Structures are given as structure tokens and as C-alpha cells.
Amino acid sequence: MAVAAVPSSRRARSNPRRRADEIIEAAAQVFAERGFHGATTQDIADVLGIRQASLYYYFPSKEVALEHVCARGAEGFLEAAAVIAAGPESVTEKLRRLIIAHLSPLLDRPDFVRVFHNERKHLPLASRRRIGKTVRAYERVIEEVLKAGIRNGEFRADLDPRLVTFGILGMVKSVAGWFDKEAGAKIERIVEEFFRLLVEGIAAGGGGRRPTRQGG
Amino acid sequence: MAVAAVPSSRRARSNPRRRADEIIEAAAQVFAERGFHGATTQDIADVLGIRQASLYYYFPSKEVALEHVCARGAEGFLEAAAVIAAGPESVTEKLRRLIIAHLSPLLDRPDFVRVFHNERKHLPLASRRRIGKTVRAYERVIEEVLKAGIRNGEFRADLDPRLVTFGILGMVKSVAGWFDKEAGAKIERIVEEFFRLLVEGIAAGGGGRRPTRQGG
Amino acid sequence: MAVAAVPSSRRARSNPRRRADEIIEAAAQVFAERGFHGATTQDIADVLGIRQASLYYYFPSKEVALEHVCARGAEGFLEAAAVIAAGPESVTEKLRRLIIAHLSPLLDRPDFVRVFHNERKHLPLASRRRIGKTVRAYERVIEEVLKAGIRNGEFRADLDPRLVTFGILGMVKSVAGWFDKEAGAKIERIVEEFFRLLVEGIAAGGGGRRPTRQGG
Amino acid sequence: MAVAAVPSSRRARSNPRRRADEIIEAAAQVFAERGFHGATTQDIADVLGIRQASLYYYFPSKEVALEHVCARGAEGFLEAAAVIAAGPESVTEKLRRLIIAHLSPLLDRPDFVRVFHNERKHLPLASRRRIGKTVRAYERVIEEVLKAGIRNGEFRADLDPRLVTFGILGMVKSVAGWFDKEAGAKIERIVEEFFRLLVEGIAAGGGGRRPTRQGG
DNA sequence: CATGAATGAGCATTCATTCAT
DNA sequence: GATGAATGAATGCTCATTCAT
Numbered sequence: 037m038a039v040a041a042v043p044s045s046r047r048a049r050s051n052p053r054r055r056a057d058e059i060i061e062a063a064a065q066v067f068a069e070r071g072f073h074g075a076t077t078q079d080i081a082d083v084l085g086i087r088q089a090s091l092y093y094y095f096p097s098k099e100v101a102l103e104h105v106c107a108r109g110a111e112g113f114l115e116a117a118a119v120i121a122a123g124p125e126s127v128t129e130k131l132r133r134l135i136i137a138h139l140s141p142l143l144d145r146p147d148f149v150r151v152f153h154n155e156r157k158h159l160p161l162a163s164r165r166r167i168g169k170t171v172r173a174y175e176r177v178i179e180e181v182l183k184a185g186i187r188n189g190e191f192r193a194d195l196d197p198r199l200v201t202f203g204i205l206g207m208v209k210s211v212a213g214w215f216d217k218e219a220g221a222k223i224e225r226i227v228e229e230f231f232r233l234l235v236e237g238i239a240a241g242g243g244g245r246r247p248t249r250q251g252g
Numbered sequence: 253m254a255v256a257a258v259p260s261s262r263r264a265r266s267n268p269r270r271r272a273d274e275i276i277e278a279a280a281q282v283f284a285e286r287g288f289h290g291a292t293t294q295d296i297a298d299v300l301g302i303r304q305a306s307l308y309y310y311f312p313s314k315e316v317a318l319e320h321v322c323a324r325g326a327e328g329f330l331e332a333a334a335v336i337a338a339g340p341e342s343v344t345e346k347l348r349r350l351i352i353a354h355l356s357p358l359l360d361r362p363d364f365v366r367v368f369h370n371e372r373k374h375l376p377l378a379s380r381r382r383i384g385k386t387v388r389a390y391e392r393v394i395e396e397v398l399k400a401g402i403r404n405g406e407f408r409a410d411l412d413p414r415l416v417t418f419g420i421l422g423m424v425k426s427v428a429g430w431f432d433k434e435a436g437a438k439i440e441r442i443v444e445e446f447f448r449l450l451v452e453g454i455a456a457g458g459g460g461r462r463p464t465r466q467g468g
Numbered sequence: 469m470a471v472a473a474v475p476s477s478r479r480a481r482s483n484p485r486r487r488a489d490e491i492i493e494a495a496a497q498v499f500a501e502r503g504f505h506g507a508t509t510q511d512i513a514d515v516l517g518i519r520q521a522s523l524y525y526y527f528p529s530k531e532v533a534l535e536h537v538c539a540r541g542a543e544g545f546l547e548a549a550a551v552i553a554a555g556p557e558s559v560t561e562k563l564r565r566l567i568i569a570h571l572s573p574l575l576d577r578p579d580f581v582r583v584f585h586n587e588r589k590h591l592p593l594a595s596r597r598r599i600g601k602t603v604r605a606y607e608r609v610i611e612e613v614l615k616a617g618i619r620n621g622e623f624r625a626d627l628d629p630r631l632v633t634f635g636i637l638g639m640v641k642s643v644a645g646w647f648d649k650e651a652g653a654k655i656e657r658i659v660e661e662f663f664r665l666l667v668e669g670i671a672a673g674g675g676g677r678r679p680t681r682q683g684g
Numbered sequence: 685m686a687v688a689a690v691p692s693s694r695r696a697r698s699n700p701r702r703r704a705d706e707i708i709e710a711a712a713q714v715f716a717e718r719g720f721h722g723a724t725t726q727d728i729a730d731v732l733g734i735r736q737a738s739l740y741y742y743f744p745s746k747e748v749a750l751e752h753v754c755a756r757g758a759e760g761f762l763e764a765a766a767v768i769a770a771g772p773e774s775v776t777e778k779l780r781r782l783i784i785a786h787l788s789p790l791l792d793r794p795d796f797v798r799v800f801h802n803e804r805k806h807l808p809l810a811s812r813r814r815i816g817k818t819v820r821a822y823e824r825v826i827e828e829v830l831k832a833g834i835r836n837g838e839f840r841a842d843l844d845p846r847l848v849t850f851g852i853l854g855m856v857k858s859v860a861g862w863f864d865k866e867a868g869a870k871i872e873r874i875v876e877e878f879f880r881l882l883v884e885g886i887a888a889g890g891g892g893r894r895p896t897r898q899g900g
Numbered sequence: 901c902a903t904g905a906a907t908g909a910g911c912a913t914t915c916a917t918t919c920a921t
Numbered sequence: 922g923a924t925g926a927a928t929g930a931a932t933g934c935t936c937a938t939t940c941a942t
Contacts, residue, residue, distance in 0.1 A: 073289035086928090128455070182454075189456055209422065229415045293936075304937085503720075525904090631877045635877070666886050724914085738924065740916090741924095915929100921924085
């Protein structure tokens, strides 16, 4: 699952496709670390050990590099979620799978996902709009799962599906910010923890206990 | 907590202290919108209707402006949380209050909070370290509340306090990203929804129910 | 003939209006010498003894500088020609005046005129179109004078007004290319020579003589 | 004089000499359209449908390409003019033939001629000097014809041969600038019109009428 | 207080050119 | 013959910052 770790390829025979991907990968890394506007094309070139001008053999502008990075960062999210939503499982199980699907990409392309989350606002208008539509479609998929759960009684009837969608995504998205630091924490543990937190809540023991304003 | 409603102040005789605050406020607005490196001092000057060079009468560098913005964005978080944590209420109620305390600043200085969250990584090393310590202290306060809840039986015994802390903060922090769009949604509704989500979970009926891998 | 228009200037500091004009003047000089694309902004700065970046305080792009230069290079041509065309003189005299009017600007702003002639094709589409209209209007003014001359019998009846217009303009325009080298040659001499060449032709004796294909 | 009708030659086995000529032809086209410094080697390659690097198989530098283009643009002018000047015809007829000789190359290699006229100033010093000598020799040939005409009484005695040479060349050269637009206008018409304009002048009817300053 | 003018440092981008294949 | 890959050297332009007034 880990990236094949293609050596920076000094030898004559590197696949050109691979080379272009390496460039974008370096861009992802640098954009993730310093932000789009905080990163220079020189930084990207330094990662690759090539001259700055050489970058432009592979992509025509820094902005286009960002588009590529964001595209790969967003890749598959909507499709995976749609497949899960269309499945036969209980909504509770679907929720678990959605969390897994949301977090998995962080394992093999964390920088891409981070850049997609944090730097997509710097995309040129056209691609920003396009990607915005995908994001909203993604949110809608989750919202629909929540609604289905409410309808079939698996989830609380008084849930605000939209707000809860944002809450779930916020919680899960935050993982991108600290996943490196906590690299030891297996992603499965995180998934399980968040899944139970979302389904059962924090409260201990017996059932329908309503937390009261004044508490115990 | 109420918005100070400082009129954009075109008057000649405004308190110099106030004027300096206006500058920082404009910086916060622009940094929030375009990011630190994506924003220019010209952008800030434009918001204020003054010349770019005039900014330097009030702060010595763009970086220092970011420090001011982040400082005000982080202001009070730790103290407020510490006060809540030290209070006599149940940990469940403390959790509710912590959420309120976390979200309130968004009401009167949303740009500052956003910049603090998203741009603090561009701070010079010294202040980044300082602010990092505060953040970790803040996280620890919450973690301790969770641990206390586990100890006294209010919270599930198998909770990972650190992971759940991150989850809660992630969920709550995400509000900063969409609060504008959902301006209609009263902050109280959001607090209530997230509070219940965290305490009770999403599942209907008895909280004790263990969600199973294969679900319904 | 030089533009006076010196409004109240400040102290030792030169009038900002003047300064901006100086920049454009340097640009004209450099564009005339090396062509638009052959000239660098550094070249312009060198002429002025300032740093290259300082140019951008006065104009936003090299292209805009070219627009200014061309604008001043084209300035007044159409108006002057229209005034002459509308005058009471004979068309023959009008022709003489048109030649004078065409050449005079070379005396006080030769570089501007040259750049207008040779580099206008490098203008951005919008201003190129605008200036193209002016040029065609200018040509039409001359063409109309020729037609009037044909109608009233001052000029040969079998003249092709359009072709002759181009011929006249071509002849007169060529002066821009060698005026420097021949600086000794007074402009009045050139005007007179070209005027007579155009009106009487080269042939000695009776103008009515038809040159024959086999000549002599 | 007829266009060689070189098919754009996609075939692999074209004569290498021919191929090199095609490269230069493409260069001429692009230099004519955008100017030497405004044209890129990529532009030239695009015209040919080959890669940019491939150009360097045929010529060692862009500057050398310009030398070739200018050389072909200037080719034959001096020789043709010298032959005409040495002929037995009347100077009037010689003038007509000189005009024809000057304009003919525009028919089969207009881009070369244009580049020679407009871009020769960007040639490296050595070839610029060489070509400058040819040009001056060419001008001298014409000047001598004029002088001969003055001496033998065919031309007006008060003509300034040098100035009139420039005037004639300017008028005739200008054709290069608008020949495309007026492609309908047969070159013969232009020659005839300019020839009569130069010999007889614009004025109608009876002979030695001196145009007066105040005219009709 | 504020600004006009200027600039140093840097940045994205271009482009002619090289060279191994 | 031709090209893919790469690069050195600009080039136009931006921007935070300075400073005399």
C-alpha cells in the first residue's frame, strides 16, 4: 500500500509517466508543508534534485501543478462513498465504511489529501468550482446515509443530518492534520474509536440517558 | 462577547490604540481570506483605504502582524478552558461548556480564529513554539476532563482520551470553516447538536447498544 | 511646438507627472532602438539610472508602456490632418501641409513616432484595434483630399487615390528611418523635395509629357 | 520568379537541401509575422510540425537563421539593379525597371523581403555591416541613375538625388507592408501607378506649372 | 500620521541551446 | 535525422520594506 518509493531516478531509463508523477508528488509534498503561496518552485526542484527550470518541461505552471495535486487528492472519494452508500449493509455499518474510505487515502497519499483540503481555495476559479461540486456531492452522499438511518430508526430521530454530516467530516478530516505525528496510532484504531464515538457517544453505560444541562 | 461594532472609523480623531486594532483587524480579514502568503500588504491597505506604506507606522512587518492576529485568535482559549475544567460541574456539563467556550470566539472575531487555526504554521519559529505550547496545554485540559469522566464513570472506560480529544476538537474546529455559509444556524443549535452527538452518539434508543460490524 | 504644460512643481523633487513622462520617454528610446521584444525593462531602467523594479511604480507592465509610447506617437496625426483637409486652401496646398504635419512630430518626438510605426503590431489586441481604426481614418482623410483634387481638376484624373495614398505615406514614413543619419538635412528641404516630387514628378520640362514604355 | 511550390514535405526522403530550405522558409514566415525577438524557435517548429530541438540539426542558432533569411531577402537586389543601370534604355525606362525589380521578389518570397527590411537591425554586427554595404551600394545605383537623368535632361535639374532616392525607395518599400491586404491589386498596377506618380507627379494637365505655396 | 517614491530580493516563467540516444 | 529531457541565463513582474518629507 505504501508508495513504491521510486528512487529519484538518476538512471537513463525512467518511465516518463513516472517522472511526471514524481514532479507532482514533490509538489504535493512542498505544498503540504508550506502552503501553495508559501512554496516556491525552487523548493519543488530542490526536493527532486533538478533545476527549477526543468519543472516546466513537465507542467506549464505552478497553478496547474496545484490542480494536479488537488485532483489526485480528491480522487476516488465521491465514487467510494457512493458505492458504500449504495451497498446492502445497515447504515451503521455504512457509516463505519465511510469513515474508513475517508481515511484510507491518507495512508498512501497524505500530502495530496492535505493539499486538497487546505490549498484548494487557491485553485483558479474554474477548477475550484468543479471540485466544489464534487465536494458537495460527497457531503450529500453522507447526508443521505444519515437520513436513511433516521428513517429506518437506526439513528436518533432528532438528528440534524446536515449539521451532523459537517461534524463527522470535521472530526475525520482533522486526522489529516496530526496523522504524521501520531504515525504509531494505527489507522484502524482511529477508525474504531471515531466510529464508536459517533455511534455510541462518549457516555458510559445504560441506554437512553439524556445528558442534562446540569449533569450529575 | 458581544461584537464591539467598531465603526470602520474614517474619523480623524480615533484613539491610536483603536487605529492599530483596525489595522490588525484588516490583516486578520485578509489573512483569513487568502492565507498569509497569498495576502499582500496592499490587500490590507485596500481594506483600510490607506496607502501600503502607512501600514508600517503601526506594525514593523507582515510577520509581526500575523503574530498579533494569531495572538488575538488564540486569546483566552486556554484560560477559559482551564476555568471550566476547574469548576464544580459534572464532566458532562464541563464538556458542554468547553464546546461553547471553543465556539464563542467565532462569533465576534471569526477571522482571527481562522487565521490562528490555518496560518499559525507560517509564524516565525519563536512565536510558533510559544503558541504551540499553549495549544498543547489546551488539549491537555480537555484530555484531563475526559480522563476524569472515565475515572468517575461518566464516560466509557474504553475511551482513548487523546484520540477522542483530537476528534472532538476536529469536529468543533471544523465549524470555523463553514460558519459563514450557515450563518442562519444559531451557534446554540450547533453546540447542542455536537454536544449530544458526542455524549450520546448517533444511534437511536439505548446508548449501551454496541454497534456490530455487520450491523442490522 | 514643444508641449509646455508645466504645472506647479514641488521642491527639488521633480514633478511626478514629469517623472512618469520621463519613464515613457526612456521606453520610447529603447523600444525605438531595439524593438519592443528586443528591449528589456532593464534597458529602460539603465537609461534612467534607476533600478528595474522602480519602473513598475510608474507603469504596470511593459505592454502598457508600449501603449503609452504608441499613443503619444500617434497623437494628433488624425486631428491635424482633419483640420488641414477641412481648410480653404487648394488641394495642392493641402497636400503640402499634410506632408508637413506628418513629418513635424518627428522633430520633437522621433522615437515615439518610430515606435508607433514599427512596434504597434506588438500591442495587445484591444489597443491594436483601436489604433488601427485611427490609422485607417487618417488614410481616409488623405484619400479624400486626393479625390477632391481629382474632382476639381487639380490632380490627374486617372489617379488611383488609394494606391497613391499608400505611396505618399510610404515615401513620407520612410523619413523616420533615416532622419537621424541625415540630421543635417533640414526638414523643410525634405518637405519641399517630396512635395515637388509628388506634385510635379521627376521629369523635366512639361509635366504633361507622358513617359513611354520605351522611353527616350 | 514562379513560386517553387515546395510541398510541405512530410515524406522521409526529401532532399536535405530542400529540407533546410523549408526550415529557413518557416523561420522567414515567423520572423515576418512576429519580428525576430518576438518569435520563438517553438513557433518555427510549430509551423513545420517538428520538435523545437530538431531545428538545431539544420542551423546552429536563431541568429544564423536570421542571417539566412535576410540573405535570401536581399538576394539579387543589387545585381538586378546594377544590370538595369548598365542597360541601354533611357533613365526613365530604367526607373520603371528598377521599380519592377524592387517589387518582384515580393511575389515569390514576401516574408524574406519583409524580414530583410524590418529585422536586419537585429543581425549580429558582422553580417549587419556586410548587408549594410550592399544596401548602400544599391542606393548608390539608384542615385546614379537619377544623376544621369539630371545630366541628360530627362529629370529636373533641381532634384536632390539622394533625397529622391530615399523617397522612391520609401514609397516602393512600403508596398511590402500592405501587399497582402491588397493582394487583388496586381503588382503591375502598382508599378505603373508609382512609376507615373514618380515621373509625372500628381498634378493634372499642362506642363511646367509650379505648385505655389498658396495654391488655388 | 501618512505618503510618495524607490528598491532589494525574489519569483514564476520563458527560451535558446545542448546532448545522449 | 530527429527527439526527449534538461538547463543556464535571462526576463517581466511582485512585494515587503525603507525613508525623506
